Amino acid sequence: MRSFLMGLCEVVVRVLTWPLYVMKAVGLYKRLFPLLAYNxxxxxxxxxxxxxxxxxxNLWKYANTDGTLRLLEIGCGSGANFKFYPDGCTVVCTDPNPHFKKYLQMSMHGSDHLTYENFLVAQGEDLGHIGDESVDVVVCTLVLCSVTDVQRVLSEARRILRTGGGFYFMExxxxxxxxxTFFFQHVLQPLWYFLGDGCVITRATWEDLEAAGFSELHLRHIEAPQVPITIRPHIVGHAIK
Structure with missing residues (x-):
């Protein structure tokens, strides 16, 4: 009975979200989402x-012998993580949505402790402009929920990480x-997909991380405080190549 009710409610939500389909089709939401995400x-x-x-x-434990640390963030958005990065860190930013650049620059101006190398408009599944084993740390937060191929993104992260480098995640x-929570996640998924610009709230992302081939994986399941019930379950941690 519960699964039938869940399926019925999901159909209703899909019908109600048709205006969002139109917004996505004409490209309007792609421009609107960066403003929403920034706020x-x-x-x-x-x-x-x-x-x-x-x-x-502990990001600095991945610094090189000369003290430098090159970090690449997949799906940097508006730069929500910048203030948590250590002084002197060199940051490469990537995001598939070019309309984030305006808000990203605002965050950069407020983060003088960092050096910004570049902003690349790129999908996480294809970071071809970044060389093999060329970064010390890769960061990916609230991104694996909206990519097309989680395993491909993790494969790219491993490719560009130097041996012994760290992959940091919060999803x-x-x-x-x-x-x-599971019930509401599945019922509201059609709506959330558009509100989050492709966000999927029903992924068991820890399984992808376990299968990604990192030499070490340090992962915790937590309940995020004071956030909507649909995104309360989180995983957080880091992996080592």
């Missing part, structure tokens, strides 16, 4: 401040099947 960043960072601070606190994931 949501402040709220999300305030709620996840301690988790992010703890996640990125919302699907909840336990017996939970009401």
């Amino acid at each position: 949501i960043t402040f709220s999300y960072n305030a709620k996840m401040h301690e988790e992010k601070r703890n996640l990125f606190r 919302h994931v699907v909840s336990e099947p017996s939970s009401w």
Whole structure:
């Protein structure tokens, strides 16, 4: 009965989201989403401040012998993570949406402790402009939910990481099947897909990380505080090539 109700509700939500299909088809939402994401960043960072601070606190252990650290962020968006990166870090930014550039530059101006090398408009599945084993750290937060091929993104991350480099992640994931969170995730998925510009809230992303071929994987499941129930289950951690 529960699965039938879930399926019925999902159909209703799909019907109600038809105006969003039109917005996506004409390209309007691609321009609107960066503004929404930029404003949501402040709220999300305030709620996840301690988790992010703890996640990125040991980035410098991947620095080179000369003290330099080259970091590439996949799906950098508006630069929500910049303030958590260590002083002197060189950052390469990538995102498939070119309309983020305006908000990214605003974040750059407020992060003088970093050196910005480049902003590349690129899909996470194809980082061909980045050389093999050319970065010390790859960061990917709230991105694997919206990519087309999670395994391909992780493969690219491993390719561009030097041996011994670190891959840092923080992602919302699907909840336990017996939970009401799981129910609402599946019911609201059609709507969330458009609100989040392709965001999928029903992925078991930890399984992709486990299968990605990293030499070490340090992963925790957490419940994010004060965020919508649909994105409350998170995984956070880092992997080593």
